Amino acid sequence: MDRLTLADKQKVRKMWDERLRAKLVDAGHDRADMELTEREEVLDLFVNLLAQTQTHVSVSEQETTVMGDNLPPDGRVGGNPELDREMFAFEKRKWEAEERYREFEMEKMGG
Numbered sequence: 001m002d003r004l005t006l007a008d009k010q011k012v013r014k015m016w017d018e019r020l021r022a023k024l025v026d027a028g029h030d031r032a033d034m035e036l037t038e039r040e041e042v043l044d045l046f047v048n049l050l051a052q053t054q055t056h057v058s059v060s061e062q063e064t065t066v067m068g069d070n071l072p073p074d075g076r077v078g079g080n081p082e083l084d085r086e087m088f089a090f091e092k093r094k095w096e097a098e099e100r101y102r103e104f105e106m107e108k109m110g111g
Contacts, residue, residue, distance in 0.1 A: 004047060012046060020046050027053075 004012065012020075020042045021034040027049050034042065 004050065008050070012043065012050075015046075017042065024049065 017039050020039075021031075021037070024034050024042065024045055025031045029045070037045070
């Protein structure tokens with residue numbers, strides 16, 4: 001980490017594990033290996049990647065990645081627009097079915 005500026009060090013330390021892993025996978029590391037790698041080693045690998053590519057860290061909290069490090073609190077994965085659309089459609093259908101079931105139950109109980 002001593003190769004980074006203080007601001008970049010702070011940004012990297014604040015990055016979610018999944019975001020770091022996703023950036024490493026995008027750079028060519030094996031996804032399965034990254035999922036099993038501890039945070040400190042992931043940090044080291046990411047810092048080495050930054051040093052090799054001589055790029056600055058972009059850690060906007062609004063940005064998402066394929067591995068979904070900008071996870072919602074319930075743990076769903078984001079970052080893949082097609083998958084996100086499918087997940088949204090599925091959740092919408094599920095909600096609508098639950099709503100119809102609740103209406104059916106209310107009608108059944110009421111009369």
